[in-house]
Amino acid sequence: MKRRSVLQAVAAVAGAPSLGVASEIGKGTVYARLGVKPLINGMGTVTVVGGSLMPPEVVRAMEEASRHFVYVPDLQQKAGARIAELVGVPAAMVTAGAASAITVATAAAMTKGDPKKIAQLPDTTGLPFEVIQQGRSGYEAQILLTGARVITVETREELDRATSERTAMMFFLNYAEPNVKIKRDEWVRVARERGVVSFNDAAADVPPREHLSQYVREGFDLVAFSGGKGLRGPQSTGLLLGRKDLIDGARTLIAPHGGIGRGMKVSKEEIVGLVAAVERYMTVDLEAEHRVLEAKVEHLKEAVGKVKGVTVETHVPEIANHVPHFVATWDETALGLTAKQVHERLQAGDPPIYVLLSGPGKLTVSVWMMQGDEHRVVARRLRDILATAPSLTSP
Numbered sequence: 001m002k003r004r005s006v007l008q009a010v011a012a013v014a015g016a017p018s019l020g021v022a023s024e025i026g027k028g029t030v031y032a033r034l035g036v037k038p039l040i041n042g043m044g045t046v047t048v049v050g051g052s053l054m055p056p057e058v059v060r061a062m063e064e065a066s067r068h069f070v071y072v073p074d075l076q077q078k079a080g081a082r083i084a085e086l087v088g089v090p091a092a093m094v095t096a097g098a099a100s101a102i103t104v105a106t107a108a109a110m111t112k113g114d115p116k117k118i119a120q121l122p123d124t125t126g127l128p129f130e131v132i133q134q135g136r137s138g139y140e141a142q143i144l145l146t147g148a149r150v151i152t153v154e155t156r157e158e159l160d161r162a163t164s165e166r167t168a169m170m171f172f173l174n175y176a177e178p179n180v181k182i183k184r185d186e187w188v189r190v191a192r193e194r195g196v197v198s199f200n201d202a203a204a205d206v207p208p209r210e211h212l213s214q215y216v217r218e219g220f221d222l223v224a225f226s227g228g229k230g231l232r233g234p235q236s237t238g239l240l241l242g243r244k245d246l247i248d249g250a251r252t253l254i255a256p257h258g259g260i261g262r263g264m265k266v267s268k269e270e271i272v273g274l275v276a277a278v279e280r281y282m283t284v285d286l287e288a289e290h291r292v293l294e295a296k297v298e299h300l301k302e303a304v305g306k307v308k309g310v311t312v313e314t315h316v317p318e319i320a321n322h323v324p325h326f327v328a329t330w331d332e333t334a335l336g337l338t339a340k341q342v343h344e345r346l347q348a349g350d351p352p353i354y355v356l357l358s359g360p361g362k363l364t365v366s367v368w369m370m371q372g373d374e375h376r377v378v379a380r381r382l383r384d385i386l387a388t389a390p391s392l393t394s395p
Contacts, residue, residue, distance in 0.1 A: 040374045042346075042355035044321055044366030045204065045229035049354055052232045052369055054273065061276035062234070062269040070268055072256050079271045080247065083239065086282050088213040091247035094227070094271045095238040096254060096264040098203035101224035102142040102171075104250040104261055105240060106131060108222070109169035109197035110146060113249025121260050122147030128168035132159065132196075134180040137173045139201065146260060155181055156190075163194050174202040174215070175320035188219035197221045197246065203238070204320040206230040207286050216242050222250075227270075230321075233277030234270040293324045296367040296375040300326040303379035307386045309335050315364065326365040327358070328382070336390030339363050345385050346378075353378055 031038050045052045054062075076093060084092040095101040110127045111117035117127060124147040131143050132151045140150050148168060153159045159182060163170075170191045177184060184200070191198035200215045203226040215223045220242065227237030240250055254261035297314050304326075305312040315325045332338045339361050346353040355378075356364040365382070367375050387393075 037352060039347075039352040039354050040378060041369045042353055042365040042367070042378055044325075044356075044368050045226070047228075047235070051226075051228035051235040052230070053371070054234065054277070055232055055280060057280055058233060058273050058276045062273040065269045065272035072268060072271075073251075075268055075271055076251055076266075079275050080251065082275055083278050084241070086278050087241065089216045089223075089241045091244040092239060092241045093247050093251045094266050094274050095224070095240050096266050097228070097236050098201065098224045098226040098238040099139065099142045100254065100261070100264040101238045101240040102139055102199075102201060103145050103264070104253040105197075105199050105222045105224065105246075106143050106148055106169055106171075107146045107253050107260060108246045108250040109199070110148065111249060113245060113252070115252070118249070118253060118259055124148065128166055130162075130164070130166045131169045131171050132162050132167060133171040133173070134182060135173075135176070137171065137176070137201070139173075143171065153182075156186070159190060163190070163196065167194065167196050169197045169199050172198065172200045172220070174200050174205050175317075177319060184215075184218060184220075191221075192219060200224070202320075204229050205322070206281070207290075207322055209281065209286060212239075212241070222246055227274045227277065231274070231277045231281050233274040237266060237270050237274045239274070239278075290323065293367055296370065297324045297326045299375055300365060300367070300379045300382070303383045304328055304386065307383055307389075308392060309389075310386055321366070321368070323366075323368050326367060327362065328365075328386070329362045330386070332361040334391060335361075335386075337386065337388075342382070342385050346381060349381060351377075353381060355382075 029038065039049065041049050043049055080091060080093040084090065095104060107118065107121055110124065110129060111121070122145065129148050130151050131148050132153055134153060136152065143150055151162050153162050170187060172184060172187050188198050198220045200220040200223045202211060202215055202223055205211050206225060207230055212225065222240060222242040225231065225239040227233035227239055228235035240247060253259060255263070255265035301312040301314070304310060310328055310330045313327050315327045316322060317325070339357055339359070342363060343355065343357045346355060356366065358364045365378060
């Protein structure tokens with residue numbers, strides 16, 4: 001009974017029931033009927049495996065929203081006002097994911113809410129159309145959709161040369177800050193001095209909770225977060241926060257309005273679901289959740305650390321996905337087993353287990369989105385696979 005109580009407590013924090021037999025995962029579900037095999041998520045809140053799981057209160061809000069019709073522009077405005085109040089920023093809007101937020105932020109910076117300018121996009125005639133960023137972000141396509149041009153810089157001198165009357169926005173990729181030469185404070189300061197809109201892509205940067213308002217307070221005009229990662233809202237939603245005039249303009253750039261954002265539709269159910277997710281997130285005990293994640297990582301370390309030649313540790317990323325992760329490293333040549341081989345065997349098992357392939361002889365496991373005792377299944381499978389390494393089984 002004591003063990004069951006512990007498992008129930010962990011499951012309550014995770015927002016999902018604890019597991020039964022591992023091979024029973026997903027049986028009888030809509031996925032099984034489609035011939036799709038559910039998996040154990042050891043990757044975290046990444047889109048390729050579905051992001052996060054929505055807590056019951058978010059699902060209930062979406063189900064209730066599905067029963068009625070509303071005027072969507074009015075819902076967007078009022079939902080944004082509620083989120084802005086909860087978070088403590090001037091304005092907010094729900095977008096069709098964080099990538100959508102990049103596009104509408106760029107367009108808002110170019111058009112400043114002028115309906116005629118909005119209607120002409122992606123024609124940039126007469127508009128500031130250049131977006132400056134440090135290095136490659138991987139999200140250039142979301143900017144280019146607007147007709148904008150991306151200019152890449154590395155140093156302050158390059159930034160000074162790049163800014164001009166053509167500059168519409170300065171794009172900052174938050175998780176890359178440790179590796180860039182121009183840090184957040186300087187980036188914002190330059191943008192303010194030049195009268196350029198500053199944007200921070202902080203999609204995966206909660207927890208901590210304070211980040212939802214911190215970057216706006218630091219001076220960024222616009223900040224984007226994913227709605228379906230740490231916030232655990234609908235996977236296809238995002239948040240754009242910041243200056244009210246820019247948010248008001250950005251709100252008219254996505255469906256049901258026309259123009260470049262017509263395909264960026266957010267349903268009434270998703271809008272309400274993200275409001276519910278933010279309401280939950282602002283009050284949930286994140287410290288308790290953190291302790292549960294630490295305990296799961298410790299279990300993995302205890303189990304996998306028994307394999308000879310394997311080193312285990314806890315890793316908490318400095319920026320983005322700032323929660324405990326489990327890391328296993330080994331010498332591939334000495335062990336006779338590559339990380340890629342272990343990665344493939346985990347995925348080929350029943351149930352499939354998806355983890356992060358971090359490099360030669362290195363696997364990272366995020367326990368963040370694991371339900372119930374899934375971490376025990378992962379620990380056992382990973383230990384058993386590593387223990388079959390040729391160097392450990394050869395006579």
